[in-house]
């Protein structure tokens with residue numbers, strides 16, 4: 625696809641030639657419209673900072689819109705970016721489905737779309753040029769694999785698991801659930817007894833954990849939280865119920881934010897699977913390449929690892945978010 629910025633540049637250069645000021649047009653900054661999910665977690669805050677900082681560093685004009693966890697706000701923001709004729713639209717979709725129409729509008733306006741962090745389910749993959757972000761299924765698998773290994777310490781015990789899911793319909797919630805289930809599938813001693821959404825927030829994580837504790841009490845052996853914020857909220861609920869998080873209840877979460885490292889150092893969280901939010905520099909590079917007409921990869925997978933509590937104190941000083 626040839627995107628409209630080239631036309632703008634060509635028109636600009638022609639006009640500049642007539643006016644005798646070509647340098648002014650050559651320096652026209654790249655304009656990216658970015659629609660963010662919201663500010664629901666420590667991870668999200670770090671992601672926003674990374675994108676804003678990278679744009680500043682690269683001289684990119686960033687039009688930033690916070691969707692407050694609502695798909696309708698993201699659709700509005702994307703339509704507004706199209707109307708403003710930005711050079712590139714980037715967004716982290718709140719949920720996976722329901723994007724075909726608005727992305728077709730962007731395509732017809734010849735504005736390239738880059739997905740950051742989360743995937744979309746669309747009938748036509750040419751509706752976006754690139755998807756930069758983590759492999760959420762793999763993160764779920766890593767969380768499950770850690771538990772399978774941990775279970776080997778008590779091979780005869782049945783471990784009852786409660787799961788705090790992320791936002792309903794979001795790629796990380798669907799994929800982390802899938803990957804975890806896949807990893808524990810062969811183990812009859814690992815049983816998910818409750819699973820509910822905590823919407824990726826601390827407040828909801830606490831609230832839902834309170835409900836789990838009320839319903840299941842001491843039957844709960846393991847908490848699997850789809851992000852650190854929900855785990856941190858749940859830790860509070862567990863303590864208020866007079867139990868010891870990390871000991872009476874094994875806690876596994878995802879993201880690897882500083883708050884999780886602090887919880888691990890305090891002995892309240894057992895492991896966090898990393899999900900790297902620092903996507904800003906790569907996003908700027910892909911955006912620049914795409915408007916320059918270079919080929920960009922359809923999928924860029926973020927490199928990540930797993931941090932069990934045993935390494936938390938040593939790793940903490942290296943954490944960037």
Ligand code: AHR
Pocket residue numbers: 664665666667668741742796824850851852853878879899
């Ligand atoms: O899409 C990434 C997820 O969204 C992070 O794990 C979570 O913390 C965030 O809200």
